[in-house]
Structure formats: C-alpha cells, structure tokens
Amino acid sequence: MARIDLIKVSKTLTDRKRGAGDAAPHDGRRTAFSLCDLNLSVRHGETMVILGPSGCGKTTLLKIIAGLLPLDTGEVRYDGLDVRDVAPGDRRIGMVFQNYALYPHFESRTNVLSYFLFRKKTPELDALAKAKYQRTSDLMGVDLAHLLDRKPTSLSGGEKQRVALGRCITRDAALFLVDEPFANLDQALREKYRVNLKALLRQFSITTVYVTHDHNEALILADRLAIMNCGRIEQVGTFQEIYDDPQNVFVASFLNLNIAAPPLNLIDGRQLPERLGLGDVLLGVRPEHAQAVHGASAEGTVGVRGVVTSALRLPTSDATSVAARVGDQDVYARAAAEGAPDIGDVVWLTFRRYYLFDKTTGMRVRRHIGAEHA
Template sequence: MAKIELINICKKFGESKRTLLDNPLPNRRTGQANEQRHVPFSMEHLNLTIPHGKTMVILGPSGCGKTTILKMIAGLIQPDEGEILFNGRDMRDVPVGERRIGFLFQNYALYPMMTSKRNILSYFIFRKRTPELDAEAQAKYKRTSELLGVEIEYLQDRMPTTLSGGEKQRVALGRCITRDPALFLLDEPFSNLDPKLREKYRVNLKTLLAQFNITTIYVTHDQQEAFILADLIAVMDKGKIEQVGTYEDIYNRPKSIFVAEFLNLDVETPAINLIEGQQVAPELHDRKVGVRPENVQVFHEAQADRIQGTIVNRINLGLKAVAILTMRVGKSEVVAAAPIGEKLRTGDEVWIGLNKYHVFDAKTGSHISTKFNSQ
C-alpha cells in the first residue's frame, strides 16, 4: 500500500496549448508527456493526502485539473514546484517505470497490434525475457483472470479493434492488475460506456478494490460514481482543492457555494436552493442562504420563521409518489419535493419552512454557518 502526499504543488500552462488527452502515453525519449490546454490554467500551492489503502475520488468539472494531478503522480508531467511523496519518499526523480503504478486511462490506451492477453502482459513483454520472468507473467495472468472472471479468458485472443468499450476497459484494468501496483490511478474509466454497462462495472470495480486494498485515486465528474466508489472525496475547481471528506460530510457541511451546488444525487431537483439572505432574516441582508430541497417544507399556514412564496410550477413524479414544486420567493426560486397527494397547485400562495440551511458570504461564496429550525 502507499500513502500519497502532494505538498505545495504549483503548475502553470500556457494559453496557446491544447490538451492531448487522446495520447496519454509518455514520450519514449523523456518518459514524460506534456499536458496542454486551450486556456490558461494553473495550480497554486495545492495540497492533498491520500491515506494508505483508501479510494480517493477527485470530483470536479471538466478542465479543473483532475487528470493533471494523476499525471503528476504517475510522473508523466512534472510540477513546477512542490513535492510528491510516496510513503514519505520524494518521487520527482524516480523514473516512471519504477513507481509501481497501475494507470487506467480514459481511452484505455491499449496497444492496437497486440491481442488482449499480450496487452494485459505488456509490462512483462517489454522487459528482457527470462524463464523466471515468463513464469511470473503466466502466474500474474492466471491470478488476473481469476479476479476478472471468465470474460477475460474469452477476450484473450482478440485485438483491441474488435472489442467494445466495456471489453477494452476490462483488458486495461487487467493490465493494471498484472503490474502488482502499490497505487491505482483511474482517469474516468467508465465515461465511454453506455449507462447500463457503467452501472455494472462500477459495482464490479468497487468489489475488486475491496479485494486489493490498494491505494486508489479515481478521477471523475460523475457524482454517482463518487458516491459509490469513494472512501474520501476531494472536490476540485479551477486547479484548487475546494474540500476533502466523505460524501456525507461534504454534502451536509459544504465549505462553499460551489461545493454545495456541485454535489447532487437527485437529478429531479437542483442541488441546493440559493435565496437572498434578507428573505430569511433581516440580519442576513448581506448573505446568501442555501437550503437543500429535502430540507424545504411547504405549508398553507403562516408561522414564525416561514417564508411567503408562490407556486409557479408543479411536476408530478408518479413512480416516486412525489410532486416537484417550484416556488417564487422574492427574486429567488425555491424547489422542493412534496407528497404527490398534497393539495398544492400552481398559483397557490404558500409558506415555506426551512428545516436546515447554510449561510454563505454573498461575495466570496464561503460557508459561514449552518442553522436548524423545527417547523
């Protein structure tokens, strides 16, 4: 296992460069690849620790620097400043091939002229052959096949051009396993799969990671994947780590409006409703109030601490037996879910209760406090 520490990492990219995500393999001469972008991009004094044996999911929008972190850990690009430690050892001068890392790229990066079996064993194929190495390779392939199931045996003689997205992903994962890595790096490995396969392989991967007990860093913008796979989540934006914690911790105690808006498992409602502070209490006139839809209650009766609003839209979700209500509150909109049988119609004047809400600084978006009410 490995404990990974990124300490005061700085990296800047120029405006004229482009991202080469379709060619993630390192340069043969230098052993490194330059990540390039369409727009100016930088990391400044980024710090992140991944504990032994944990799965850390780095979650954030496209282009925020998630893949850059993986490539720096793998040694494919170098930071301008800072340290990358494996179990306390500075890895900046350690060659890529000696880092014991299994890297699963977004496009899988399979060798097109090799069969699936040879792709899985490529770590051994590119080394000087000896009887001992051949025996080790076959033993690793046998173990990998047992872990991944009969599907790998079925694929072993096929070329990458004949494989589906899910099959390529399986072969690429097998290649990672045979290296006996101390660290897994996975860069959105399910993004090219259809939804049904994605759901299947998420569960399979969760089971495999539990068996290996290997430190894993998984990059995605998919919150469902983060929720399923992560021991810890690092939410990232514009080259900065915004917050680190369990999904539950981050969801219930977001450190900023960005984090609060980014985490949302219910596609039927927004992640959080943002209301002008004065709508909730006079003393919050220079604040933003954020309330999750599940913490909103809708009443016909006025009461202290309730906010007046008007229902402007109602959508019935029969399978969930709920109605999604959109209400106008001053200049803001508040969305809530109510039992489908409630007599709440478009145009009704209602009173809104906030069971729990977050107070944010209106200018910086930083979290200030969390309030609880009993309705």
C-alpha cells in the first residue's frame, strides 16, 4: 500500500489550433492549464474516485501520478518521498485503462506475467515469477483461472479487466490507477463488474485512484471522492459528506444521487419574496428537500408561491415529483402522492434544507438545515 500526496501540482498542455477545414495548415498553438495548483491526498489502502466532467483533467492527473507526464510545478509524493526523478517502471504502479493494454498475441497467462516478460532471464526471476503467478491465481480464484489459456481477442470486457487486474497484482503493485475501464460496456455489464471490482479492491486493500464521470460508479466504488473541475479539485470527502455539504455551486449542481433525477434548483434570490431577506444570492435546494403543498393543506403555509407546470408520480416512493414556475424558472419539488397537485394548480414551496451561494464566486455563504422553511 502507498499514501499519495499531490502538492500544488500544475501542468500546462499545448495543442495546435487549426484554421477552417481539416486540411488547413496549423496557424498557432493553444495553451491551456490541464491541472492548476492541485492538491490531493490519498490514504493508505483507500479507493479515491476522481469524479468530474469530460475534459476536466482526470486522465492527465493519473498520468502525472504514474510519471507518464512531467509536471510543470509542484510535487508528487509516495509515502512522503518526492518521486519526480523515479521512473514509471520503478513506482510499483498497476494501471488499468479503458483499453486494458493487453498483448493480443499472448495468452492471458503470459499477460498476467508480462512484468517479468522482458526482464533478463535468471533462475531467481523464474522462481519469483512462478511464485507471484501462483499467489495471484490463489487470490483471484476461479474468476481468473478459467481465462488463463485464452487470448484477449476471445475475452469479454469484464474478463479483460480481470486479466489486467491480475497483472497488477502479480507485480505487487502498491498503487492502482484505473481510468474508466467500463466505459465501453453496456449498463448491465457495468453494474456487474463494478461490484466485482469493489470486492477485489476490498480484498487486496491496495491504494487506488479511480477516474470516472459516472456518478453511480463513484457511489459504488469510492471510499472518498474528489470532485474535479477545470483542472482543480473542488472538494474531497465521502459521497454523503459532499452531497450534504457542498462547498460551491459547481459541486452542489454536479453531484446527484441519481443522474436521471431533476437537478439542483438554483434560484435567483431576487426572484423570491422580499420578506425572506435573501438579497442578491443564489438559493440552491435539492428537489427532495423542497415540498410543494396546495389546497386546504396549504393553509397557513409560509413559503414561495408557484404554479405547477408538470407532475409525475414516482413509482418507487409515496410521492409525486412536481415542477412549479417561480419567476421565470421551474423549481422541482416533492408533493404527497395522495391529492397531488395538477398542472396549473397554485402551490406553496417550503424548503427543509437549502444553501445560499455568492453569485460572483459561486462559493457557499450559508447553509440551512432544520424544520421546513422558506
């Protein structure tokens, strides 16, 4: 196992900028910060999931940790040791990327032992390779054993993943770096192999940095999450910690319990009643923390007035999801399934948990948790 610390890491990537048309000559270079003053600590034996949108720098971060890209400034430390001058092959890293990087002309057995394949043959090395191979086979059991005589071209995506993991374990990796290995699989297979991978990571307790843009994958695999955006780590914590206590608008809007669920509501404070005294801020409230009431049940309610624009019964709960027009936007909320409002009904919205964000910086300036409150 290893502890990984990234300290004020920056990396600038430069690509060429073309003129109109694919065949046009290069007319300059475009420079962009891929990583900017990034700090992150990964504990011994934990699975740290880097979650962020495409293009935010997740894969670049893995390559920096692996030593495949030089950093511009900052430090990468393994167990307190600065590894700037340590070659990638000497960092005891096991890498599992989307294409698995298996040798297609070798059987899986040889792929598992590929760490030893190109080293000078000695009796001691042969003995070590056999011992490592046996240990890996024993640890992974039937999940690996029946694949060893087959070539990668005959393996499914999940089977290739197990061979790639076996290769990492055989070389006694102290750190796994995993980059969206399930991206090309269908949903059913992704669900299955996520669970299998989680079990393996728990069994071996190997420090793992796992990159994904998939919220469900992050929820299943992560001990802790690092939310990444535009080359920066925005917030680190468990899924629940970050979901309940987002530090800024991006984190609150990006992290969702279910990507199919309505997004975080962000309401301009100036659109809400003056009596609330919110001022020039953004109010953020998750749909499950907003309650819509109407008719007789709304009598005496102090809340925000809205008009229902959609209503959908949630089959897995005793509630209805509604959207109510407030000012010039829809606010998503929950309503009791029995006697739920219809489109066009006036409702009153109350919020039992909400966040206030600075409109300029996006940083949270206040959090309210408690009884239902407008």
